[in-house]
Amino acid sequence: MDQEWIKGTVSLIHRFDGDLMHDELMKIYNNLCEHFGPRHWWPADTPFEMIMGAILTQNVSWRSAAEAIESLKQEGILSIEGILSTDPVSLAALVRSARYHNQKAKKLQSFCGVIAGEFRGDLDEFLSQEMGTLRERLLDIYGIGPETADCIILYAAEQPIFVVDAYTRRIFSRLGYFPEKISYEEMQHFFMSNLPRDVALFNEYHAQIDALGHHTCLKSKPRCGECPVVCQCAVQTELNTQG
Ligand code: SF4
Known part of the structure; x- marks a missing residue:
C-alpha cells in the first residue's frame, strides 16, 4: 500500500454525535496505550x-x-x-x-x-x-x-490544550475522522470538543499519536499489519470493501 493509494481512496469520514465520537476517540486512545505503554512525556527535568x-x-x-x-x-x-x-x-x-x-x-x-x-x-x-x-x-x-x-x-504550564501535528493529520485522516486538508485550528477543535479537558489525557493522547506516527503509520509505507487501531481505520474499511 503506498501513500498515493491511501490519499486517493479514503473517502469515508466517520460522523458520530457527541458521546459516540467521544467513545470512539477513547477506544483509539485505549488501544494505543495498551500497545505502546505509557510514554512519560515530555522528556525533560524542568x-x-x-x-x-x-x-x-x-x-x-x-x-x-x-x-x-x-x-x-x-x-x-x-x-x-x-x-x-x-x-x-x-x-x-x-x-x-x-x-x-x-x-x-x-x-x-x-x-x-x-x-x-x-x-x-x-x-x-x-x-x-x-x-x-x-x-x-x-x-x-x-x-x-x-x-x-x-x-x-x-x-x-500543564494547562489543558490538545496539541496536534503532522502525525495527527496523517493518522486521523487515514482513520477517517477528518479530511487531510484541514487547518490546525479545526483539528484542535475536533479533539477539544469531543474529549474532556484533562491535562493528563491530552498529554498522553498526543504522545501516543506520536508513537503511532513514528513507528507504525508511516508516511509512505504504513505498517497496517501491526497497527493497534487497524479495526477502526477507514483505509482498511475501504480495502476490505474493494477486496
Ligand atoms: S491501519 Fe493503522 S497504520 Fe494503517 S493506515 Fe490505518 S492508522 Fe495507519
Missing part, C-alpha cells in the same frame, strides 16, 4: 528544559534536539540567565545538532528575553497566566508557532 526542547525540536528529530539540550547542560547555561548571557554565535554553535542553529539560538534568546524583561525572570508566573492570554503572548514571541505554543501550554 519546565524550562521542556520549553527549550520544544523550540529546538522544530523541524528536526527529538534525538537532534536532545543532543543540543545536552550541550547546553554541559556548558552550564541551561537557564534564562545562561541563555541570555551567551553571545549568539557561541549559542548557535552549541545547538548546531538541532539544525537551523542561528535561527534557533535567536528563538531561545527571544523567549528568555520575554521572561526576563516582562516577568522578572519568573517562569512560573509566565506559565500560570490564563490559557488564552498565555497562548496569545507565546504566539507573539519570535519563532513560536501554534504547535510549539500548545506544547508549552500542555507540557510546561
